Amino acid sequence: MSSISKRCIRPLLNYSQYIKYFRRFVVTVTDEYRPAIKTRSSIKGIELLRNPSLNKGMAFTIEERQNMGIHGLLPPAVLSQDIQALRVMTNLHRAQNDFDRYNELMNLCERNEKLFYRVIADNLELLLPIVYTPTVGLVCQKYGLIFKRPRGLFITIHDKGHIYDILCNWTEEQVKAIVVTDGGRILGLGDLGAFGMGIPIGKLQLYTAIAGIPPQNCLPIMLDVGTNNEEVSTNPLYIGLRQQRVRGKEYDEFIDEFMAAVVHRFGWNCLIQFEDFASDNAYRLLERYQKRYCTFNDDIQGTAAVVLAGLIAALRITGTKLSENTYLFVGAGQAACGIADLVTHAMIREGASPEEARSKIWMYDVHGLIVQGRLQGDLDGPKASYVKKGKAIKDLSSVIDYVKPTVLMGASGVGRLFHDGVLKKMAQANERPIIFALSNPTSRAECTAEEAYRETDGRCIFASGSPFKPVVYKDKTFHPGQGNNAYIFPAIALATIACSARHVEEDMFLIAAQQLGSLVSEKDLESGRVYPPVPSIHDVTVKIAAHLVEHLYKTKRAWNYPEPNDKEEFIRMQLYDTSYPYFGPSAWNWPEPHDKARCIPSIDDNISLGS
Numbered sequence: 039m040s041s042i043s044k045r046c047i048r049p050l051l052n053y054s055q056y057i058k059y060f061r062r063f064v065v066t067v068t069d070e071y072r073p074a075i076k077t078r079s080s081i082k083g084i085e086l087l088r089n090p091s092l093n094k095g096m097a098f099t100i101e102e103r104q105n106m107g108i109h110g111l112l113p114p115a116v117l118s119q120d121i122q123a124l125r126v127m128t129n130l131h132r133a134q135n136d137f138d139r140y141n142e143l144m145n146l147c148e149r150n151e152k153l154f155y156r157v158i159a160d161n162l163e164l165l166l167p168i169v170y171t172p173t174v175g176l177v178c179q180k181y182g183l184i185f186k187r188p189r190g191l192f193i194t195i196h197d198k199g200h201i202y203d204i205l206c207n208w209t210e211e212q213v214k215a216i217v218v219t220d221g222g223r224i225l226g227l228g229d230l231g232a233f234g235m236g237i238p239i240g241k242l243q244l245y246t247a248i249a250g251i252p253p254q255n256c257l258p259i260m261l262d263v264g265t266n267n268e269e270v271s272t273n274p275l276y277i278g279l280r281q282q283r284v285r286g287k288e289y290d291e292f293i294d295e296f297m298a299a300v301v302h303r304f305g306w307n308c309l310i311q312f313e314d315f316a317s318d319n320a321y322r323l324l325e326r327y328q329k330r331y332c333t334f335n336d337d338i339q340g341t342a343a344v345v346l347a348g349l350i351a352a353l354r355i356t357g358t359k360l361s362e363n364t365y366l367f368v369g370a371g372q373a374a375c376g377i378a379d380l381v382t383h384a385m386i387r388e389g390a391s392p393e394e395a396r397s398k399i400w401m402y403d404v405h406g407l408i409v410q411g412r413l414q415g416d417l418d419g420p421k422a423s424y425v426k427k428g429k430a431i432k433d434l435s436s437v438i439d440y441v442k443p444t445v446l447m448g449a450s451g452v453g454r455l456f457h458d459g460v461l462k463k464m465a466q467a468n469e470r471p472i473i474f475a476l477s478n479p480t481s482r483a484e485c486t487a488e489e490a491y492r493e494t495d496g497r498c499i500f501a502s503g504s505p506f507k508p509v510v511y512k513d514k515t516f517h518p519g520q521g522n523n524a525y526i527f528p529a530i531a532l533a534t535i536a537c538s539a540r541h542v543e544e545d546m547f548l549i550a551a552q553q554l555g556s557l558v559s560e561k562d563l564e565s566g567r568v569y570p571p572v573p574s575i576h577d578v579t580v581k582i583a584a585h586l587v588e589h590l591y592k593t594k595r596a597w598n599y600p601e602p603n604d605k606e607e608f609i610r611m612q613l614y615d616t617s618y619p620y621f622g623p624s625a626w627n628w629p630e631p632h633d634k635a636r637c638i639p640s641i642d643d644n645i646s647l648g649s
């Protein structure tokens with residue numbers, strides 16, 4: 039039985055190698071090809087092939103095809119999952135661009151879910167940039183071309199009063215996690231309205247591919263309250279409501295009803311991850327629901343944890359404490375303020391006073407450095423804690439001269455804000471400047487990895503929200519790490535679901551950050567990474583989740599009893615299995631519920647319901 043685990047990336051084969059490889063794996067009629075897990079299904083015949091959770095495509099053995107009434111519906115050869123995966127990868131390599139690769143992968147997900155997750159899990163470094171940032175950004179912008187079949191729920195403001203009924207239209211009963219957006223701020227691309235659905239879908243695919251949470255437990259939801267983006271709403275292919283965004287009381291009542299309806303439909307322990315809401319709503323809703331529901335905001339809290347982890351690792355290089363650094367945030371929205379708050383919290387734990395800790399953090403927004411008495415732009419909301427006495431400077435290079443940051447953190451959603459002058463100034467002021475360009479997708483990164491290393495003469499410690507390829511500078515190869523909340527939210531979700539925690543509390547993010555930071559090896563640091571390499575993200579996630587579960591039991595917030603001794607083993611036992619089940623002779627002979635006599639299991643059946 040193979041659960042989601044790291045496997046090597048297979049090199050692309052040419053056609054004749056492919057055929058040779060293919061022959062090794064073709065299972066003939068006489069071969070014994072029988073995966074260990076038996077399963078039962080009430081679905082048979084052509085419907086079985088149309089059901090992505092059950093379909094094995096050409097991997098159904100001849101015996102299974104006869105058992106399930108699909109004999110003759112498939113070509114006669116029987117292929118192993120290995121060869122199917124190879125075929126998928128070959129097609130992906132042949133595709134013209136990443137948008138087409140995304141399409142290809144989503145088509146696969148709609149045909150054969152196990153194969154889809156197997157391929158993603160085997161090739162995380164290659165495929166995360168397709169199902170996630172940066173490609174998912176482009177996909178959202180062109181979502182009118184993508185939408186084919188329902189892969190989640192669209193609930194509009196006009197459904198107010200009936201949200202529970204819509205949730206009942208989702209036929210999976212075991213929904214344990216929802217990622218929800220209103221499309222208000224999709225990555226750094228702004229308001230994309232219902233086109234933003236690509237984000238909850240992508241985030242939940244990472245729940246499965248990274249954290250091993252079964253796809254049947256995951257539900258993506260788009261709350262459509264309109265869009266103020268005219269380019270989107272006038273697009274003839276737009277899939278959402280063509281109206282201005284609803285705000286104020288009506289919006290709040292809508293979200294309130296949604297939260298209550300989720301609990302009513304799926305239970306109090308259904309996790310709700312808020313994703314890519316615009317800043318004003320994101321903070322308000324987090325405050326409103328944090329203590330009442332099982333919920334968190336990924337852009338505020340998940341991002342904070344991943345960045346703190348990267349800082350903890352980076353400070354092993356500079357040999358300094360968090361409170362010995364000066365931080366300049368470029369962008370003072372939800373991501374920046376979430377990070378600043380958690381870093382402040384961590385500095386206080388180091389021994390700094392709250393005032394001392396906050397004094398280390400400067401913020402810069404669209405109107406310049408955030409200082410008291412500044413005439414333009416607001417100074418309230420979450421950024422208020424970081425307003426300083428000082429000069430109102432607009433030019434970023436001059437701000438660097440003035441603040442002298444040791445850490446420069448981009449969370450502005452504006453591409454190339456860290457121009458060469460800015461980067462050079464960071465290099466002049468610091469032996470090892472820490473530079474994080476967190477904005478997504480790649481086009482919105484404040485600088486590229488190549489620019490960061492070049493302009494700082496290879497001395498900077500760099501990370502970015504979207505991936506960059508290794509950079510060769512003066513004969514040294516740097517492997518920039520990916521400072522993306524994908525290292526955190528799957529672990530938070532896995533731990534919360536595994537032990538039925540009622541709330542996702544702040545301390546979980548601090549623990550996740552410390553744990554992630556500690557998993558960065560000396561070798562990673564030497565190669566330029568302040569995060570573990572992407573191919574290890576599944577193991578890293580399980581380890582972080584195990585720590586969180588330990589903590590939740592210790593603090594009496596876990597509701598699954600009895601408490602397991604080995605938390606990691608407990609988690610691993612719950613992970614999604616990408617190997618196919620076996621449809622044995624009695625697999626489709628599923629008794630009708632009223633037929634009680636036939637419901638008594640036969641000893642010969644040796645049934646395990648599998649995954």
Ligand SMILES: NC(=O)C1=CN([C@@H]2O[C@H](COP(=O)(O)OP(=O)(O)OC[C@H]3O[C@@H](n4cnc5c(N)ncnc54)[C@H](OP(=O)(O)O)[C@@H]3O)[C@@H](O)[C@H]2O)C=CC1
Binds near residue numbers: 223476477
């Ligand atoms: N790597 C990761 O894991 C994550 C990355 N992000 C990325 O961070 C970015 C920001 O997201 P988020 O915080 O939610 O967005 P917000 O809209 O909440 O914040 C954006 C901030 O950037 C400021 N800003 C806009 N233009 C400029 C400019 N030209 N110069 C300086 N500041 C500017 C805004 O100023 P003002 O307040 O004045 O409008 C605002 O403070 C996005 O690109 C997102 O993809 C987000 C979450 C996770």
Ligand SMILES: CC(=O)C(=O)O
Binds near residue numbers: 171224314336503
């Ligand atoms: C990564 C992420 O959550 C964002 O860019 O919004």
Ligand SMILES: [Mg+2]
Binds near residue numbers: 225313314336337
């Ligand atoms: Mg986000």
